[in-house]
Amino acid sequence: MAGCSIANYASGCEVFERLQRSLRVDWRDYVALVAFEYDAREHPFAVLAGIILSQNTSDRNSIRAYLQLREMVGVSPEAVLSAPEDRLIEAIRPAGLARQKARALREAARRILEAGGEKVLLEMPWRELREFLLSIPGVGKKTADVFLQLVRKAPVFAVDTHAARIAKRWGLVGEKAGYDETSRALLEFFGPERSENAHRLLIALGRTYCRARNPRCDVCPLRDICPYPRGCSTGRNDGGEG
Structure with a gap:
């Protein structure tokens, strides 16, 4: 886990609970969940x-x-x-x-x-x-x-483009981290009991706030604890996009 990390400010459980309160995850928006529910x-x-x-x-x-x-x-x-x-x-x-x-x-x-x-x-x-x-x-x-x-319900963490981007911005892994390293870091951070739901929440976070271009840091539900984009040198992120 990288030194400049969201884990400096909150546990995986705390981040998970905040994301659950802030984001809407509807099974009808995810093909894997549609297939799971129907068939x-x-x-x-x-x-x-x-x-x-x-x-x-x-x-x-x-x-x-x-x-x-x-x-x-x-x-x-x-x-x-x-x-x-x-x-x-x-x-x-x-x-x-x-x-x-x-x-x-x-x-x-x-x-x-x-x-x-x-x-x-x-x-x-x-x-x-x-x-x-x-x-x-x-x-x-x-x-x-x-x-x-x-x-x-296996203890694994699936990493898509949203999860990879967020793990790097959170400082859980370095910029050059590959799939396996990122998967292990996210599994360790959230815990295996939360991995499946955390995966969906990261997709929702990436789609809504932590976008690849023009991330909406000023209104992100994690803006006060996320080290991106300012880094740890300034302490907690106060919500600016500077």
Whole structure:
């Protein structure tokens, strides 16, 4: 953990509680949560499919694609594998990169069925499952960790662009930190019991206040304890953007 850090001023629990009070997180705005609410009880594969669709696009687009996949093809691995390729591509077109994502969905479905079906997503030890998921072309660390956080409640922290940016601005990691270092730092800061909800809160914080360009530091709910953009040399941030 970097020396100039939000942790100098507040614990992860305190930051988490403040974010919960200040930010709106609606499950209908996140494709992974939409898939989880609609289909995870019957088809845990559906959540993985939704996360794959979310790669390199907005949740709005990936939710549209997921709902079309659900209606036009189905969200079980069997349905994805048996659907004509052109129909699968058309269903997920709103998510962008439709051919690439269709290949990833088919490969994930094939690997999961070969491994014993969807039950492996629920029964395989989570560390082993993470390695299995990472072996599937088109499934990276963030995709695997979002699935593990949400479906298996595993002690991991998924890092997207918002989480990476915020962790650096908070001083939890250095500017050159990679995925693994950032994931460990956020998991340590928030604690595994809060990791899944904290992940959503960081997305909401990044979208609303801690934006890549023109961050709204003056109205951020953490403006008095965040070391960005002034740094620790001036003590607590008084809310200015200077």
